[in-house]
Amino acid sequence: MRVKMILPALTEAISPHWRPIKYSLFPPLGLATLAAFFPPDAEITIQDEHVEKLDLEDEPDLVVIQVYITSAYRAYELADYYRQKGVYVALGGLHVTALPEEAASHADTIFLGPGEDTWPQFLADWQAGNPGKVYASKIRSLIGVPPIRRDLIQRHLYLVPNSIVVSRGCPHHCDFCYKESFFQGGKSFYTQSVDDALAEIDRLPGRHLFFLDDHLFGDARFAGALFDGMMGMGRVWQAAGTVHSVMQPGLLEKAVASGLRSLFVGFETLNGDNLRSQHKYHNLNRDYSGAIRRLHDLGVMINGSFVFGMDADDEAVFDRTIAWAVENGIETATFHIMTPYPGTALYQRLAAAGRITNSNWNLYDTRHVVYQPAKMTPEVLESGYWRAYEDFYRWGSIFQSAWTKETWDGRWRHLIYAGGWKKFEPLWDMIIRAEQVAKVRPMLESVLQGFRPQSARPNPSSELVVS
Numbered sequence: 001m002r003v004k005m006i007l008p009a010l011t012e013a014i015s016p017h018w019r020p021i022k023y024s025l026f027p028p029l030g031l032a033t034l035a036a037f038f039p040p041d042a043e044i045t046i047q048d049e050h051v052e053k054l055d056l057e058d059e060p061d062l063v064v065i066q067v068y069i070t071s072a073y074r075a076y077e078l079a080d081y082y083r084q085k086g087v088y089v090a091l092g093g094l095h096v097t098a099l100p101e102e103a104a105s106h107a108d109t110i111f112l113g114p115g116e117d118t119w120p121q122f123l124a125d126w127q128a129g130n131p132g133k134v135y136a137s138k139i140r141s142l143i144g145v146p147p148i149r150r151d152l153i154q155r156h157l158y159l160v161p162n163s164i165v166v167s168r169g170c171p172h173h174c175d176f177c178y179k180e181s182f183f184q185g186g187k188s189f190y191t192q193s194v195d196d197a198l199a200e201i202d203r204l205p206g207r208h209l210f211f212l213d214d215h216l217f218g219d220a221r222f223a224g225a226l227f228d229g230m231m232g233m234g235r236v237w238q239a240a241g242t243v244h245s246v247m248q249p250g251l252l253e254k255a256v257a258s259g260l261r262s263l264f265v266g267f268e269t270l271n272g273d274n275l276r277s278q279h280k281y282h283n284l285n286r287d288y289s290g291a292i293r294r295l296h297d298l299g300v301m302i303n304g305s306f307v308f309g310m311d312a313d314d315e316a317v318f319d320r321t322i323a324w325a326v327e328n329g330i331e332t333a334t335f336h337i338m339t340p341y342p343g344t345a346l347y348q349r350l351a352a353a354g355r356i357t358n359s360n361w362n363l364y365d366t367r368h369v370v371y372q373p374a375k376m377t378p379e380v381l382e383s384g385y386w387r388a389y390e391d392f393y394r395w396g397s398i399f400q401s402a403w404t405k406e407t408w409d410g411r412w413r414h415l416i417y418a419g420g421w422k423k424f425e426p427l428w429d430m431i432i433r434a435e436q437v438a439k440v441r442p443m444l445e446s447v448l449q450g451f452r453p454q455s456a457r458p459n460p461s462s463e464l465v466v467s
């Protein structure tokens with residue numbers, strides 16, 4: 001059996017002029033997870049169009065494509081091409097789950113939700129010559145799932161080949177998030193067993209790990225046991241967590257002792273009305289500045305996530321957010337324009353109000369405005385978003401933010417880390433094109449590792465409690 005698995009890219013990622021570093025960060029874990037269910041004699045290739053040119057001259061028996069919203073049109077183009085050649089095509093992933101009717105016209109079989117239960121069922125049916133048209137996931141468990149086929153991943157093409165997910169979903173229910181619609185019809189938050197997660201970590205070479213879980217700290221008992229098990233493994237790692245999880249006594253300390261050095265934190269907005277309208281209640285009444293101090297005191301760098309364009313935002317939101325992030329010494333930030341993904345409560349609300357203005361999925365990349373904002377024009381929102389990146393990453397801001405750290409060590413690491421990501425993008429592009437990205441990994445590890453806990457905490461001028 002010859003199988004071709006494809007992660008298609010959005011146009012920007014394969015542009016001859018520019019390829020942002022973010023597309024060469026993480027390998028396609030979803031496809032490598034599904035690959036583990038094939039019989040041992042199957043000939044499987046995984047191709048990730050973000051990092052390589054696709055070989056379209058092959059003649060596989062089965063093509064498996066993972067569809068994200070921004071790569072949907074490219075995925076359909078590839079699916080149509082292989083179907084014309086008489087190849088059986090299976091489509092799954094977030095966008096297929098959100099819009100099954102749209103995807104179905106480009107596939108022999110579509111899959112809704114996570115694939116750990118439906119994929120082995122399909123393979124059995126397909127080999128028996130009796131595959132269904134639609135498989136919808138119902139059983140939500142990672143227990144007994146075979147180890148992910150990392151041998152099919154071309155490690156040298158990624159800065160972070162050791163990315164790993166030990167859970168699925170999240171215990172929270174924010175209106176703008178993909179997860180409610182994706183996990184419909186079953187549990188929307190579940191974890192591996194701690195032993196399986198530790199065994200997977202053990203199999204990964206080198207020191208650096210990046211947990212891609214939506215919320216690694218979502219089950220405090222699981223997370224605590226995982227961090228206990230990681231003690232003494234000599235890892236340095238990065239992950240994502242909520243403001244609330246940072247404040248939980250004891251858990252963060254364990255995470256740091258087991259190697260946590262940088263955390264992606266979903267602050268999203270500094271406005272309590274926005275949090276309420278998005279049902280992001282777990283961020284309400286949280287002392288954001290206190291959470292930042294706690295992370296910095298423990299030597300953990302922060303990638304703050306912020307969303308612009310929620311209904312309480314007016315054009316003052318950009319300057320206010322940047323000033324606050326800089327004053328609080330946040331090392332890196334990821335900004336998004338609010339994007340109503342089909343299938344989410346946010347999409348339904350805006351569609352019902354006639355506020356969706358564009359249904360070109362290529363633009364649903366959190367950098368374009370595809371709806372009518374409440375308190376500013378789409379043009380102001382889009383230009384404010386780009387200005388936010390410029391303002392946050394100008395050298396003046398980086399220095400000001402770095403100087404909230406009280407030690408030279410802290411300031412130096414802030415400068416290297418923040419400057420390294422954004423100020424040298426052309427250099428990253430060259431490194432990626434020369435397929436030398438793996439050589440930069442030791443530098444990343446030492447910057448992460450070198451950020452030692454500060455004895456005195458920074459003293460930002462603004463204290464912000466979101467309420």
Ligand code: B12
Nearest residue numbers: 027029030066069070071091092093111114115178365366
């Ligand atoms: C790594 C990552 C990326 C990487 C690349 C993706 C990759 N290598 O897979 C990069 C940095 C390039 C990226 C970019 C973007 N991303 Co991204 N990314 C992620 C992240 C953090 C992890 C993905 C992952 O590995 N998951 C773990 C694996 C095991 O799960 P999985 O991939 O979903 O696969 C499972 C199922 O989907 C299903 N499945 C998938 N395909 C198929 C196919 C078949 C046939 C079957 C049966 C099943 C199946 O089975 C798999 C096993 O359960 C997710 C968040 C998350 N936790 O998933 C966001 C996430 C997918 N990204 C998101 C977004 C919005 C983006 C961007 C548009 C945003 C931006 N401005 O950067 C861009 C553009 C993406 C693109 N290329 O089109 C959103 C998607 C929203 C949506 N509705 O599509 C997510 C969910 C983050 C979020 N919480 O909002 N991303």
Ligand code: SF4
Nearest residue numbers: 170172173174177214
């Ligand atoms: S906390 Fe994050 S991952 Fe969880 S539902 Fe909200 S946005 Fe989604």
